[in-house]
Amino acid sequence: MNQNIFQQAPHDLLPVGNHDDRMRQEFSKSFRQYIQNGLLPGLTPVFEGRVTRTFQKEHGRPPADRHDIRKAMVTDPYFQTYASSTRIAQELLWSSVIDPLERDLGPLTEKAETLSTQSPAMLKTSEDFDVPRYVSAIDIHCMPGGYASSRSDKDIFAGALYDRGVYLYAMGYMGPDNDDMGRSVCNYIKRNLPEFAPETILDMGCTIGHSTLPFKEEFPDAEVTGIDVAGPCIRYAHARAAAKELNVGFLQENAEETSFADQSFDLIVSHILLHETSGKAMPRIFDECYRLLKPGGYMIHADLPPFGKMGPFMQFILDNETYYNNEPFWGAMREIDQIKLASDAGFAPGTIRFDTAPMAVMELSEAEQAALTDREFVAGEYAPGGGWEVLIAQKGKTE
Amino acid sequence: MNMATEQTAPETQTPRHAKGKRPDFYATEGMDEAMSMIMVLASEFCTMRDRMDTIEKIVSDNGIDLESEIDRYTPTPESLNQREERRQSFFDRLFYVTQKKALEQATDDSGERYQDVLRDTAKG
Numbered sequence: 001m002n003q004n005i006f007q008q009a010p011h012d013l014l015p016v017g018n019h020d021d022r023m024r025q026e027f028s029k030s031f032r033q034y035i036q037n038g039l040l041p042g043l044t045p046v047f048e049g050r051v052t053r054t055f056q057k058e059h060g061r062p063p064a065d066r067h068d069i070r071k072a073m074v075t076d077p078y079f080q081t082y083a084s085s086t087r088i089a090q091e092l093l094w095s096s097v098i099d100p101l102e103r104d105l106g107p108l109t110e111k112a113e114t115l116s117t118q119s120p121a122m123l124k125t126s127e128d129f130d131v132p133r134y135v136s137a138i139d140i141h142c143m144p145g146g147y148a149s150s151r152s153d154k155d156i157f158a159g160a161l162y163d164r165g166v167y168l169y170a171m172g173y174m175g176p177d178n179d180d181m182g183r184s185v186c187n188y189i190k191r192n193l194p195e196f197a198p199e200t201i202l203d204m205g206c207t208i209g210h211s212t213l214p215f216k217e218e219f220p221d222a223e224v225t226g227i228d229v230a231g232p233c234i235r236y237a238h239a240r241a242a243a244k245e246l247n248v249g250f251l252q253e254n255a256e257e258t259s260f261a262d263q264s265f266d267l268i269v270s271h272i273l274l275h276e277t278s279g280k281a282m283p284r285i286f287d288e289c290y291r292l293l294k295p296g297g298y299m300i301h302a303d304l305p306p307f308g309k310m311g312p313f314m315q316f317i318l319d320n321e322t323y324y325n326n327e328p329f330w331g332a333m334r335e336i337d338q339i340k341l342a343s344d345a346g347f348a349p350g351t352i353r354f355d356t357a358p359m360a361v362m363e364l365s366e367a368e369q370a371a372l373t374d375r376e377f378v379a380g381e382y383a384p385g386g387g388w389e390v391l392i393a394q395k396g397k398t399e
Numbered sequence: 400m401n402m403a404t405e406q407t408a409p410e411t412q413t414p415r416h417a418k419g420k421r422p423d424f425y426a427t428e429g430m431d432e433a434m435s436m437i438m439v440l441a442s443e444f445c446t447m448r449d450r451m452d453t454i455e456k457i458v459s460d461n462g463i464d465l466e467s468e469i470d471r472y473t474p475t476p477e478s479l480n481q482r483e484e485r486r487q488s489f490f491d492r493l494f495y496v497t498q499k500k501a502l503e504q505a506t507d508d509s510g511e512r513y514q515d516v517l518r519d520t521a522k523g
Contacts, residue, residue, distance in 0.1 A: 283523070
């Protein structure tokens, strides 16, 4: 079988480490590939066979929803090995990056500070910032230390860890610059809203700005800003953008309630942000998007599809993240009526819809793609279907 | 939610474990640790194979008879120390889950706390 072997684009702040660190990182990435290609497909026959038979015998009916399926699957030894392997791969992945990062943190932190000092772009963080509990209570996706724990006003640990970790997690499918989501949303805008030329763009929950930077590349005249609640990620994002010579501002702000004035932006985007918030935060974020948008402006949130768009078995597979990968809002978020939330926030019902933004990395020419990847996407894998689900809504032009 | 159960990492220590109760996947006590150990070993095994492959390619590119060089090599005290450090840090990785369980005990990070967070974050 052909494997995806392309490498992350190097830059000054990336903690890749020495030969053995890199090989451990490669191992964790290969292990994830193997789990998806070699172990995941076996779950379907196991479920449809012995697991369903046992459930039927005990309940006198087949499993009806993802909760039934979960109850039936957790005692099955095949599922146990699948789920346990997925968790271990995640733990190996972070460990393999923490090793070199711990060693090189001093020089990397200095380098980040130098890069940031030289950049004209705005940087704002505060050690007194009130990090919401949905980010601080559990270390999301099992990243040790979480996004936001900060050891000093210069700390970039979480940002550097995330940059390398997300490349490994996505097995390279985020592209060499981890920017596939942003790039895919940009492509979506250019194709579906050809007349729309945003001059001010806000990326909410930007982490290290990996999805933010393509907006500056695709809309070079626009003023692009990324916000996140995590100080170490914002500092890293700012320095990383500076290393790539892109003038993008990064501010530590909470998307529920920012310090920007009304009608500050033409376009507000987010990438895999919403499932890392909460039931209380989500409507507030939609309200804030509405407040911050100029009349006629667009809000676009890219994530994985809501549960209503897939069958119960697929829901169950996705929902494993909730229970086994420290993603407390992953499942609950996919049950929320986001169309209604957007409508309640003030967006005109006729403009609110879900759509698919094809993954930019899958749309490259055949030759370019062959250089990056050689593998089909199937449901249940990373970014199922080869596209990102986008929720799009427009603010009325006459507000 | 009792805020006293919130974990805060010591200022200077590199975080090695993720906050949040680690689920048990197997009914058999100890099996989760064993699986983790096996995969860490597999990772080291692959890393070593990759390293040897790198060495062999470089050395043969430079025309050196590596086999007899290896047989003749006597480790210096410095090299013995390095090896010992490497092995100890290998054990840290090998007992990763065991360490995580001890940390959860020490910091009261429980399944109940995880469920509380799920409930709290889902609240509309």
